[in-house]
Amino acid sequence: MSTVKVVLLRHGESSWNKENRFTGWADVPLSEKGLTEAKFAGKQLKENGFTFDVAYTSMLSRAIKTLWLALEEMNLMYIPVYPNWRLNERMYGALQGLDKAETAAKHGEDQVKVWRRAYAIPPPALDESNQYYPGNDPRYKHLNPADLPKTECLKDTVDRFLPAWHNEIVPQIKSGKKVLIAAHGNSLRALIKYLDNVSDDDIVELNVPTGIPLIYELDAETLKPVKKSYYLADEETVKAAQSAVANQGKKKE
Numbered sequence: 623m624s625t626v627k628v629v630l631l632r633h634g635e636s637s638w639n640k641e642n643r644f645t646g647w648a649d650v651p652l653s654e655k656g657l658t659e660a661k662f663a664g665k666q667l668k669e670n671g672f673t674f675d676v677a678y679t680s681m682l683s684r685a686i687k688t689l690w691l692a693l694e695e696m697n698l699m700y701i702p703v704y705p706n707w708r709l710n711e712r713m714y715g716a717l718q719g720l721d722k723a724e725t726a727a728k729h730g731e732d733q734v735k736v737w738r739r740a741y742a743i744p745p746p747a748l749d750e751s752n753q754y755y756p757g758n759d760p761r762y763k764h765l766n767p768a769d770l771p772k773t774e775c776l777k778d779t780v781d782r783f784l785p786a787w788h789n790e791i792v793p794q795i796k797s798g799k800k801v802l803i804a805a806h807g808n809s810l811r812a813l814i815k816y817l818d819n820v821s822d823d824d825i826v827e828l829n830v831p832t833g834i835p836l837i838y839e840l841d842a843e844t845l846k847p848v849k850k851s852y853y854l855a856d857e858e859t860v861k862a863a864q865s866a867v868a869n870q871g872k873k874k875e
C-alpha cells in the first residue's frame with residue numbers, strides 16, 4: 623500500500639494568545655515567542671527529512687507568517703503558497719477581543735467551555751457594525767457576503783473548511799505533491815475531526831498546540847490515516863502545551 627504524508631501546523635503564539643483573548647478572524651500578529659516557534663517548526667521539519675511542494679494557509683497573518691518562517695528555515699520559499707479563507711480560524715463572533723479568563727469569571731467556566739469547544743453550539747454572533755466584521759475587511763472583498771460568518775461553532779468551520787480540502791488540497795495530494803497546511807487551532811480541529819472521524823463528544827477535549835508540526839500518514843488512494851497522527855515533539859511537551867490551551871478558558875485564581 624502506498625502512503626502519503628500531509629503536515630498540519632498551527633501558527634506560533636499570537637499576541638492575543640499571549641494576552642489570552644478570543645481571536646477568531648481578528649488579524650493579530652505573532653508574538654516574539656510565536657516567531658521563534660514558527661522558525662523552530664521549520665527547523666524540526668527539515669531535520670526530520672520533510673520537504674514540501676505546495677503549501678496552504680488561511681487569510682490571517684499569524685498563519686501566513688508562520689508558514690513563511692517555516693518555509694524559510696527549510697529553504698523552500700520558492701514553493702507555491704495558497705492563502706484560502708476557508709482555512710481561517712473559527713469565527714468567534716461577539717467574543718472576539720474579549721479576555722478568556724474574564725469571560726469565564728463573568729459567564730462561568732462551563733459556558734466558556736461550551737463557547738470554545740462545543741461542536742454544534744456557536745458563540746453569540748457579531749453584527750455588521752462590529753470592528754471585526756469580515757465584510758469591512760478588504761481581504762474578503764471578492765467573497766460572497768453570504769459566505770462571511772458572523773459566528774461559528776466547530777461544525778460550521780468543518781462545513782466551510784472541507785470544500786477547500788476536497789477541491790483544492792486533495793487534488794494536489796493525489797497528483798503526488800507533498801502538502802503543508804498552516805492554519806489555526808480550531809480550523810485544524812475541523813480537519814482533524816474529519817480525517818480521524820472524531821466523534822462530536824470527543825472533539826470537545828482535543829486541543830492543538832501552537833507551532834508543533836502534526837504529521838498525518840494517509841493511504842494514497844483513500845486519503846484515510848493508516849496510523850495515528852503524531853506531533854514532531856516529545857509526548858510530555860505536547861501534553862503540557864495542550865493542557866495550557868485547555869486552561870485558557872479558566873478563571874484566574
Ligand SMILES: O=C(O)[C@@H](CO)OP(=O)(O)O
Binds near residue numbers: 643647807867
Ligand atoms: O481565540 C481563538 O481564536 C482560539 C485560538 O487561539 O482560541 P480557543 O483555543 O479558545 O478556541
